Amino acid sequence: MKSRADDKKTRAQAHPALDTIKSRVEERVAAAGLSKNEASRRAGLGLSYVNDLLAGKSLNPTRESLAKLGQVLDTDADYFFGTQGTPRISSHPVSNLLPIEMPQSTAGTIPLFHIGLPDPDGFFPLVAERRASWTSPLLVSRDVYAITVPDDCMAPRYRMGEVALVSPSKPVVHGGFAVVRQTDDRVAIRQIITISADKIVVRCLDTNADIDLPRKNVKALERVIASCELV
Structure with a gap:
């Protein structure tokens, strides 16, 4: 059985936004229609990454790992951390931003x-x-x-x-x-x-x-x- 000191140490090791991270990861996995294992695998984080995170086995996820997961779930890492209100902030429009007129390509x-x-x-x-x-x-x-x-x-x-x-x-x-x-x-x-x-x-x-x-x-x-x- 964990002592009160052990519980206090565990809380100190946990990321301060862990609850937000867990809830938003779970939300985005569901929105993507993927299993937790499949989302983890596609992100290159091993099969159990999302399961371990949601089960409380991973207490301090890194920005780099969440950025990789975000690539799979179409989500910015800042959304997981709770500092961004929407899953994805799109980049600026790019269709006409070349500084000089670009000719249409033909035949490759x-x-x-x-x-x-x-x-x-x-x-x-x-x-x-x-x-x-x-x-x-x-x-x-x-x-x-x-x-x-x-x-x-x-x-x-x-x-x-x-x-x-x-x-x-x-x-x-x-x-x-x-x-x-x-x-x-x-x-x-x-x-x-x-x-x-x-x-x-x-x-x-x-x-x-x-x-x-x-x-x-x-x-x-x-x-x-x-x-x-x-x-």
Whole structure:
């Protein structure tokens, strides 16, 4: 039998928002029409993650784990923690945010931007003079464009000189990769860690450094859907 001291220690170890986390995870699992085991498996958290959380066996879930679960349940991590009122805060509209007019692609031909050196903060402009028509080896939709990867800050996922294919219309998910477009229309490829009402947390893979970007400075997130060698 647990002593009063043991109970006090357990409460101290528990996340202060644990009850909210549990109720909202249960709500979103039900809304997704998934079993707890299936939601856990799809999130890459093992079969018992959600069951352990709801049963009180996991008392202090991490933001990283809940962000992975949120990808499966179409939910921002901040919703689980109770700091966000709705399951998902959509990103800014992205269908017409390219700084220059994009030609419609035909027969697999899409715009390709050859990127020079990034600015000191890692962002770079998409310059019309460095745009060319390029026949993608992959079947892509008409709104997709491509950029050459300018450096190795996203290695080993994307390496300098490869081509990243970008879809402005596909939704961006936590843990996924996107072109982050700032309000000055400079862009950078980053991993999206979390999206909240006031900031977007992104990551560079070469250093595993997370960077907070004020949401007011981000015009759009445009999903990276594939990459390939430039041939």
